[in-house]
Structure formats: C-alpha cells, structure tokens
Amino acid sequence: MNHAIILPILLPLFAGALLMLLHRSGKSFKRALSLLATLALIPVTAWLVLLAGDGELRVYALGDWRPPFGIILLLDRLSALMVLLTAVLAGFAALYASAGEDERAPNFHALFQFQLAGINGAFLTGDLFNLFVFFEILLIASYGLLVYGNGAARARAGMHYVVLNLLGSSFFLIGVGTLYGLLGTLNMADMAARVASADSQTAPLVAAAGFLLLVVFGLKAAILPLYFWLPRTYAAASAPVAALFAIMTKVGLYAILRVFTLVFGSEAGELAFYAHDWLWWLALLTLAAGAIGALAARSLQEMISYLLVISVGSLLAVFALGSRASLGAGLYYLVHSTLVCGGLFLLADLLGRQRGELAGALQVGPMLRQPMLLGGLFFFGALAVAGLPPLSGFLGKLLMLRSAGTGATALEFWPLLLIAGLASIVTLSRAGNRLFWRNNGQAAEGPLADPLRLAATAGLLLASVVLVIVAQPLQAYLDAAAAQLLDLAPYLRIVEGGEA
Template identity: 50%
Template sequence: MTAHLPIAPILLPFLVGTLLLALGRLSLPAQRVLALVSVLAQIGAATALLVAVSGGDILVYRLGDWPAPWGIVLVADRLSAWMVLITTLLALWALIYASHGIDGQGRHFHVLFQMQLFGLAGAFLTGDLFNLFVFFEILLIASYGLALHGGGPARTRAGLHYVVMNLAGSTVFLFAAGLIYASMGSLNMADLAAKAGTLAPDMLGLARAGGLLLLAVFALKAALLPLHLWLPAAYSGTSAPVAALFAIMTKVGIYAILRSHTLLFGDSAGALAHLFDPWLMPLALATIVIGTLGVLAADSLGRLSGYLVLVSVGTLLTAVAVGTNGIAAALYYMPHSTFTAALLFLLSDAIRRRRLQHGDGFTPDADMPRHALWGGLFFAAAVAVTGLPPLSGFIGKFLILRAAPGQPWVWAVILLAALLAVIALARAGSQVFFNSQAATVAQAPKSGASPADVTLSGVSSARELLAVGGLLGLILALTVFAGPALDYANATAQQLTDPARYISAVLGGRP
C-alpha cells in the first residue's frame, strides 16, 4: 500500500473533481459535503505520505511501470510530502469558509477547487520538468476560474492581469524546457542532476540559458521582484477563500526554485553549480523592501494582506539563499507564512462584511457587531504575521537570522520590515476598530460589495469563526510542536543538499 501513496494526493482531488463535474445538477449542500470529505481524505493521504518518508525514504511511483528517465515518475521525499500536507490543511479551512455562501456566487466552484488541489499536489510530487509544466498549467487554469468566480469589474480586471502574466510565464517555461532538453537530452530531474556535472563545454551556454529562464518562470510564480506586480491586485480582488488558498500558490514557485537550486544546480553540478546564487539573495531582499513599502501604503486590509504575502516570499527566498541552515529555517517558516496569509485574507473579508459603508478600507465607519471578538482575532493575526513572540513566526524569523551570521543586510532588512509591518498593522487596527463614527444602514455599501455581503455584514457566521479559528489552531500547533517540526525541517534540508539518494532512488541505481 505504501508504494501507491505518492499518487493518492493527486488521484483523490482529480476523481472527486471529475465526479462533481459529471453530477452537475447535484445540490450545493451535497457538493459541499462531497468536497469536504475529499479534502479530509486528502489530509489523511498527505499525513500517511509524510509518515512514510519521515525516516528518509524516497518513494518513487512509475506510471505504467516505465523506468526513469523515459517514463513519468512521481517522487515523494520529505520536501514534497511537507508541501502536500501544508496544502491540504490550508484547503480544509478555505473550503469551510467558502461554504457559508461564497461558493454559490458562481458555477463550478467545487470542481475548480478540487482541480486546483490536483494541480498543486502534482506540482509538488512530479519528478520531471515537463510534467511540472503540465501540473502548473492545470493549477493555473483552475486558478483562473477561481480568481474570477463571482464576477465584478474589479475582480475581472485584476484577474485579467493575473491570467496574462501567467500565460507569458508558461510560454517562457516551454522555451526553458526546450533549451535544457537540447543541452542535456532529458527532462527527468534526477537524470538532469546526474548529467549536469559532466556536461560538454559546448552545451554549457544552452544549459545556463535554460536554467536562468527557469528561474524567471519560478520567480513569476513566486511573485519575486520584479515579477510581482500581479499579486496584490489579484489576491485582494478575488474572494477571500480563494485568496486564502492562493497563499500556497507563491509557495509553488518557491518550491520549484528550492528544488532546482539544490538538485539541478547544486554542489555536484560542475560548471552549472550555484547558477541561481548571484540573483537569489539580492532579488529576495528587494522583494521584502518593495512588499514592506506596499504594506505601508495600503489603504485596505485586503491590499495590506497581499503585500504581506510579498514580504513572506522575500523572507523565504532570503533564507533559501543563505544555505543549508537557512533552508531548514525556511521550511519551518513556510507553513507559518502560508497559514497567516490565509488567516489575514479571511479576517479581512469577515471585517469587510461587517462594515457596511467602507468595507475593509481604513476609513472611519460604524462599530461592527461583536467588534471585540473580531478585534481580538485581528490582533492575534497581526502578532503572527509580524513575527512577534510567542508564536511560530518569531521562531521562524529567529532561525533565519541565526542562519545568516555576518550578513548585516539580511538582519537589517528582515528586522526593519518586521518593525514597519507592526506599525502598518497597528495603524490598520486602530482605523478599523477604534476610529468609528456614526453611520446609518440606509447608506450605500462600499462600491463592489454584493447584496450577499450586505446581508451578512451584521451576522456572526459560525463557519467564518471555525475557519479563522482553525488557521489560528494550526499556527499554535506549529508553535507548541516547534521541536518536532524543526527536526523534520533540518532533516529535509540535509536531504536536499545531498541529492545522491534522490538520484539513486529515481534512476533505480543506474549511474
């Protein structure tokens, strides 16, 4: 049974998404139940996969029993299993939040949601570049539908920018794959890692060009500077549960950079070794700076949350650029940054629904119903996202700084960004929760708010609180169980920086 675990997180959402599409007339409550059961099953499969590889084993699933590098392989190691588990846990709370009415604002929400999970799991588990491209396209096509779900001019405009940028990225990905295949004769990642160190000198130029184009594509997916402009509008313009699920989308780009950086262009890659190094650290630090400026300039909670995603992207890639210890710190910080970003998007939407005039904008409005509860939840989220003690964000940032001794720019940028984020979130909280004014329900709601938003604005939703509380619970669990999580992250970093076992497992012992 263990041999089939790598395909389970891919197969489950695909089958359920296909079933939901076939049963097009199924009632919305029934769709919700089926989708929820599917996500719970995916969490079980992801947990089983994590347990199976936690001892250092690498599971290889050969589709059609064709051996690598000629056949399609799925590879589950510590990193891919970690990413799949983070994705499924995030999906559970995003789905619960969506099920209080947002999933009914358009067609096929649950089909697209499952196909998004199908593409995400495939991207983390595939063992070759071409199928990484295929799964990228699957998750992107599903994300286009989700980003535009519910309609509206602002959402359509932001979604169009998102679609165009990613279509351009997909085209560049094909050029990158073509150059790498032309120079190395393979697209299987283990085979490429084995060949990189012995590449003929006349092929090095093609391989370098292909590798740098890959970095550009993955940087676009991760929203790394200067390819970040699509993210704030796309994330703040779509619905809250979709934005929450999209918190893992930038991590797909970070995962691809990390996998390529350590496997394809690692220490044993000869002349191609450390191909990303001259670019990664400067762009990551610049992304933190730009993201922090955006946080300070944001005029709404949604935009602020979008720019905080950029800050987390820069922080994670800065840690990756530091080295092995930095990679371990990044792997611990990865789930924290994902869950806190999702938490802020959900909270922003819940607050917007309860402020009839100005939504989540930083403009005085009438006091919200149960404002003390939502203010307390916002305070907890602010502590988490800025890295203040005692939550896991503080542990993660401390580990990143400890991994970068003698690098004052890393310390200065990360600490200054955290300080400015505290200031921005304090300003946002004071404007939303303390700077109230008299307002009447008869006044028109903020432009872009739907009738459903207005109806729900004064109603405390149990599903909203459940989803927000679930994400806070994950952050608390990551704090309480920091020791085991750090042990796993350190073991994963060691496995990544020693790719010989990965190559041997995939290629079946062939040199």
C-alpha cells in the first residue's frame, strides 16, 4: 500500500490535535503551524494527482483489512483532483486568516485543520459509512468556524445551519442503515455489485434509500429546494471561512457523482442511473433560482453566494447528462468556480473593511481608498465568474454547452445557462457601479488593504488565468478522470483483491 494516500487526512488531523493541545501558545506559533500543515498538503496532493494519472485505482486498506470487509480509502483521478483543489483553496484561505482574521477565536486554526481532515476524508473514502463519518467531522468543525467572532447575524445563520445539517445527518444515517440492511455491505464497490443483483422485491427499497441519500447530498450541495440556508450562512461567515466553504457545496456534488455513478451506475441493472432524470430538472431549477437570487441580492457576500448556487446548478446539470464529455467539462468548471468564488469572498471582505459601517451592502457609500487596485481585482473577478472571455469561466461554460449536444437537452440547458450568465453580468455590473463609480462624496476611513490579504485574494482570482494557460493538459486529465469514472469494471474488481 502507498501510505501517501492517507496523508491528506493525517496531516490536518494531527495538526489540529496539536493546536488544541497547545492552545495557550502564542498566535504566531499557531499561525505558523497551521500554515505549514496547510501548505504541506499542496505538494502531497499534487503527488497524488501524478500518481493517479496512470489510471490505476489504488486502495488503502486501514488496518490491512482487505475489501469488502475493511475500511478503505480509494485514490483515482477524481479523488486526487478534489484533494488538490481543497489544498490550494485552503492554503490561500489560511494565508488570509493569518493576517489577523483569526484573532477573534483562540482555536480558529485547530477547527480549520479539522475541517480540512473531514473534507479530504470525504473525497478519499471508498466506504459509505465513513463518508458519513467524514461529513460529521467537517460539519462539526464548520459549526465552530461559522459562529466565531460572535454577532447576531452569525448566531442566526449558525443556528439554521446546525439544525438543517443535524436533520440531514439523521437522514443520512437512516439511508446508510437501510442500505446496509438490504445489501449487507457499505463498501461502495461491493454495493455496486450487490445492487446489480438485487431482486424485484429489494430493488424498490434500495431505490428509496438512494433517494434519501440524494436528499442529504442535495442539502450539502445546496440544490433547490434545499439551498435557502446557503446565502445567509455564507454571507454571515468571515471571509476565510466563506472562501473555504466554497468547496463545501462541491463535497455534496462529489458525493452525488460518486454514489450515483458507481453504486447506481451502468452496472446497477434496473436501478442504473435511476435518479438522473430527477437530477436534471433539479439542476435547471437550481440554475434559475440562483440567477433570480443574484439579481435580488442586497450585499456583495450574498450576491457571491447566489453566484455559487448558479455554479451548483450548472455542474449538477452536466453531471446528470452522464457522458464523458459532460463530466470532463463539469470538472473543469468545478475547479474554476471553486477558486474564483473563494477569491471573491476574500475580495468582498477587503472592500467591506474600507467602506466602514456599510461593509458589503450594495449601496452608494464613501469613495474607497484604493479604488484602482480593488476595482481592478473586482473587474477581473467579475469577468471570470460571469464566464466572459478570455478567462477560465468562458472556457468552462463553452465546454458545458458543447457537451449538451444539439438535441432536447441542449434546448433546455442552453437558454438557462446563458440567461444565468446574463443575470450574473447585470448584478455584477450593478455592484461595481455602486461600489466604485458612484460615491456620496465622503472619503472612506477604513484601513488600506493588508498586503497578505491582497496576496491571498489575488492568488485565488489569478487561478482563472492559470486555468486558461494549462487548459489543454488539464482538460486531458479531466477527460481521463471522466472516462475512468464511467468504466466501472476496475472498481468492481476492488472487492476481489484490493488493487485494481
């Protein structure tokens, strides 16, 4: 076994535990340890991406108990990509927090590390019960991160977030228990084999349990009608937390893609892709709701949250199409939207600091102290997130539109995606007008942007340029990841002898 597979979980887990033990240490020590652990994930996960690039599935059997009896971690191109994306996003978010945003909570960095352990575990696990366990780890850490710093808005958003996710966790446990009672296993590769052989009496119950999981994953991904918690929660969170939360919706989408492609994929007999029609219409409705919400947003953070909902709807639509081209296009857009939206959350905080009491409210306020610098970053981020050329958002949307083909699906998908893009341009233009072009004649009294915060913000936004530069090799890797995901035979061989 290659022990590097478990490092994305162990590194933040041990770092978080050490930070808790040394919670009385100075803030400089905590920041250094947290940054070191977070930045160390980038070369580790980059190595995993290179390792997974040969197309071989790698299994890490905890305790050396072989599947299907033991708990396994599974490394393929998709899981490797997701942990690398998490590491890059978390590195910039931790850098931003280290400029002073972490001072209001003594255990901020410990919670940050525990959330990373949960997110990476969710991407790497090959066992449905441990997907539940890692969901709980990342959620418990996110509860603390969301409410730190106090404030009525954060307390209200935190309460809604906690109650909804506790309800979701209950449904998750019921669904997992039902599937285990029916199939006798929770190893996802083994479940795929057993679902395929389910008889006519068992199949409806398996399908019902699968729908229950879909509700849970839809709540995590913020799919209509389960997305209402997201705008308020993300708008209330502090900037580095909101930036890290940009990957949280992708955890839900990843779970949908993994479970409904592997367990209920092409080898599932009468249950093959049974939920995809539901996913398609839910995706289109989510896309429309995100566009309407963005137009109605009253604050910059709320607007960015709805732009994130638009990306969720777009991604779910191409995942529901289920072709190699649509999955590859969706994965490219997933990387783009996660990094750019994370950067916009950081930028919104930089703007809010200079606007004083108005913060991120989309109202005419004082003239900013750095209008050219912050305005340039906002213009760049707006081009990227709206999908205008020549940045990565344009490439991602172009790939998704092409993957829809020319039939009825294109007739349904193209207008909604383009109208959502138009809504994004309108709301971003309105926000830019109120933030930069118009002012009340007063000078802003807020501080100049901290260089460390500027570097973290610019780093995430400039990822849009990097994604264009490396578009060809990246898209080749993502197409291969999509092909690997649709070829279930190697996954089914996992239960026969570990490595596939």
